[in-house]
Amino acid sequence: MAIDCLVLGAGQEVGKSCVVVSINGKRIMFDCGMHMGYTDSRRYPNFSLISKTGDFDNALTCVIVTHFHLDHIGALPYFTEVCGYKGPIYMTYPTKALAPLMLEDYRKNMDRRVEDEQFTADHIAECMKKVIPVDLKQTVQVDKGLQIRAYYAGHVIGAAMFYAKVGDAAMVYTGDYNMTPDRHLGAAQIDRLQLDLLITESTYATTIRDSRYGREREFLKAVHNCVAAGGKVLIPTFALGRAQELCILLEDYWERMNLNVPIYFSAGLTIQANMYYKNAY
Known part of the structure; x- marks a missing residue:
């Protein structure tokens, strides 16, 4: 069993979530977000660390997006339509429905100083054509060796935690999740699983919040x-x-x-x- 993690964003910061995990020969990108605090190239993950030649189709088995917030999906049209990734992308049905609204709203209200680095409306449309939507708790066979499954994460409509298994190795990536139900979403739910790796959002990990x-x-x-x-x-x-x-x-x-x-x-x-x-x- 071999597992390796490449953190391209959201390590000790809020924004630009993007983690590439190599697990038993498969390479999965979890989230492809942008950092809203920057107006230069730092807003996007450094994709050259995945493949110095730019051959992302062979460098990645798939991309998985947890939900529609820009810090988790904001760089996806840039990665697919400008950088050239054409492989499979997985997200839930609500995420696929709402992501274009978020991306287009951002595009129309963006700071014009970074226009040369930005994606277009056509880029967003073409990017979403590559997305394969999944249901919660649906087991998806990505290829012969990789199996994934989405679990309810709360947080926003469509948000999911993703389980991935390759051979005898298994992991979960959470993105944002919420264990306290609110007025329109329930608490996160996941099966009892045997895992070799857990990558979890921890923004409020050391904060005690009021009820x-x-x-x-x-x-x-x-x-x-x-x-x-x-x-x-x-x-x-x-x-x-x-x-x-x-x-x-x-x-x-x-x-x-x-x-x-x-x-x-x-x-x-x-x-x-x-x-x-x-x-x-």
Whole structure:
């Protein structure tokens, strides 16, 4: 058994998630994200470390993407359409549906100073044609030796943890996951597995956070106090996932408190995403 890891992003930082794992002769790229804190080439993983010749099809067995956030998928169109990777890409059905919305929204709002490094709308469309969607707990035989399976991760709609097995070696890569259910997603679930390697997201590993209910009470109290005083509340938040959760939370509170103050959310990406959320629940 031989396992080797090449961390191209998200090692001791938040952003640019990309880990290449060699396991019993197979080479898997888990996530292909961008770092939103940079405006130069550092926003993308250093793909030359995978193959100095640029022959990524022979250098990789497949690419697996855990969810649609840009720090996990933002570099994928660049990797496929600019760098030239044409091999299989796996993600869940909701991730495949929502990823183009995220990528196109980013592309339209990008900093024009990095236009020469950027992908186009056509790149996004062509990239998504290469994606093979999978169901949760569906066992997929990538090739003769590699078997993968997706597990529910919570976090955002479509997010998954991925199990991979080659011969007698097995591993799990989590990406982001959530063990506390919220108002529209459940807690992560995975089978009891015998693993040789676990690569896990650990952003809050050393942080003790208040309970979800405590945070919700504090948030609703602040909103109510502002509205009661005649003020307006502006909430900058992620358009996919968090916006939907806050809408559910506020709508429930408004109904319980018999409040008639209107709630608005920005159009564009959020309203497009809401169509998928309504179909999923």
